[in-house]
Amino acid sequence: MTLPTAGQGPASDAPTVDRLLDTAAALFWEKGYAATTTREIAAALNIQQASLYYHMSSKEDLLYQIFVSSLHQFLADVPAAVQAAVPADRIHTLIRAHVLTLLKYQKRNMTMLTELRSLSVRHRDEVVALRERYAEFVRSTLEEAQATGQIRADIPAQYLCLALFNMLNWAARWFREDCDPPPEQVAELLFKLYLQGAVSSRAHAALPVAKTALPRAPRHAKVAESSTVERLLDAAVALFSRQGYAATSTREVAALLGMQKASLYYHIQSKEDLLYFICKSSLERILADVESAIQEVPDSLERTRVLIVAHVESMLRDKDEHATTLTEMYALSKDRLPQIVALREGYVDLVRSVLYEAQKSGALRDDIDVRYLSLALLGLMNRALVWYRRRGPLSPSQLGELLAAIFLTGAQSSSARSQS
Numbered sequence: 001m002t003l004p005t006a007g008q009g010p011a012s013d014a015p016t017v018d019r020l021l022d023t024a025a026a027l028f029w030e031k032g033y034a035a036t037t038t039r040e041i042a043a044a045l046n047i048q049q050a051s052l053y054y055h056m057s058s059k060e061d062l063l064y065q066i067f068v069s070s071l072h073q074f075l076a077d078v079p080a081a082v083q084a085a086v087p088a089d090r091i092h093t094l095i096r097a098h099v100l101t102l103l104k105y106q107k108r109n110m111t112m113l114t115e116l117r118s119l120s121v122r123h124r125d126e127v128v129a130l131r132e133r134y135a136e137f138v139r140s141t142l143e144e145a146q147a148t149g150q151i152r153a154d155i156p157a158q159y160l161c162l163a164l165f166n167m168l169n170w171a172a173r174w175f176r177e178d179c180d181p182p183p184e185q186v187a188e189l190l191f192k193l194y195l196q197g198a199v200s201s202r203a204h205a206a207l208p209v210a211k212t213a214l215p216r217a218p219r220h221a222k223v224a225e226s227s228t229v230e231r232l233l234d235a236a237v238a239l240f241s242r243q244g245y246a247a248t249s250t251r252e253v254a255a256l257l258g259m260q261k262a263s264l265y266y267h268i269q270s271k272e273d274l275l276y277f278i279c280k281s282s283l284e285r286i287l288a289d290v291e292s293a294i295q296e297v298p299d300s301l302e303r304t305r306v307l308i309v310a311h312v313e314s315m316l317r318d319k320d321e322h323a324t325t326l327t328e329m330y331a332l333s334k335d336r337l338p339q340i341v342a343l344r345e346g347y348v349d350l351v352r353s354v355l356y357e358a359q360k361s362g363a364l365r366d367d368i369d370v371r372y373l374s375l376a377l378l379g380l381m382n383r384a385l386v387w388y389r390r391r392g393p394l395s396p397s398q399l400g401e402l403l404a405a406i407f408l409t410g411a412q413s414s415s416a417r418s419q420s
Contacts, residue, residue, distance in 0.1 A: 025107040033118045034246035064123040070112045071130040077101045099187035110172045151411045170379020197410030236274040241320040245328040282321040283343040289314035301363035305404045312400035323385045
């Protein structure tokens with residue numbers, strides 16, 4: 001059974017459909033799709049479990065409807081707004097319309113951004129086609145702006161588009177209505193940052209060039225003692241990153257290594273041990289890599305650029321570990337999750353402190369609070385985990401340099417900047 005897109009369909013049915021989608025998305029946000037049952041969705045709606053099937057054929061069908069409703073909303077709202085704008089305002093309008101739509105249906109969109117692998121092949125293909133249709137519209141808008149000299153042409157529109165999605169869509173993860181500016185203001189600061197960059201006007205002409213090369217760091221010492229544990233972690237990463245933590249059994253991990261399930265428990269106490277060590281070691285490694293890269297860099301602007309390149313290189317060197325940490329850490333127990341959150345926040349604090357020092361020195365703009373500079377930067381870098389391919393045209397270091405250029409100097413062309 002197909003549910004109408006949000007805001008469409010019979011008026012008497014839309015509130016029921018919207019409430020169902022929003023309730024399911026809220027539970028998927030909190031627990032993840034695999035760990036959420038239809039019984040829990042029904043209980044949150046205060047209805048019988050059997051009543052859910054008036055609106056859906058299965059839990060997976062409900063997830064599919066969340067994806068479809070979200071993408072249809074973007075395809076309805078954003079092109080209409082952009083096409084009504086004059087050419088000079090189209091990128092501004094695009095960013096504003098995208099952010100407003102993203103945050104209006106925040107939890108549905110966060111589900112769409114994180115649960116694609118949970119869809120069946122048929123549904124996934126349909127969703128990917130819809131998503132590519134929207135991405136093509138954004139790319140073509142950027143290409144038109146390149147053709148008229150509004151934005152830089154030295155970076156292909158493909159990467160300007162991916163960088164834009166990285167920065168904007170990350171807002172679905174961090175935005176909180178009770179502590180952040182209204183969505184209109186969020187859209188405005190992201191527009192300024194994407195188009196103009198983070199570098200202050202007086203520092204713009206003196207951008208240094210940073211080069212980094214990171215050796216592969218060992219896993220945490222407690223894990224590195226056992227080559228069998230290393231193999232267990234590698235197998236767990238492969239499965240967790242492909243199908244999710246909740247959907248993976250210890251039997252599957254053992255089978256991937258050609259061992260009996262009971263043999264796993266000689267090395268670990270539970271499946272959670274694997275996730276905990278993956279999260280812990282990946283966060284410790286990126287912190288060590290970035291600290292090492294920036295510690296001998298005295299200039300604050302150069303230090304910011306080195307941080308970006310080092311982060312991207314370290315993250316993509318251990319791509320599946322970081323993707324697993326990003327999407328699965330909240331499956332950890334209440335005893336272990338705070339340890340991982342503290343490690344993550346320690347790294348975020350490092351990024352924020354580097355940007356704050358660059359602001360204080362006058363190298364970075366001060367009209368955007370450092371909190372939003374750091375959130376935009378983390379989105380720009382971390383969302384590359386979704387689309388980066390090791391056999392693609394860019395090495396991790398090249399991608400790091402490209403993202404550093406976009407973050408620091410923005411997408412606007414130099415000629416357009418001199419006229420503004």
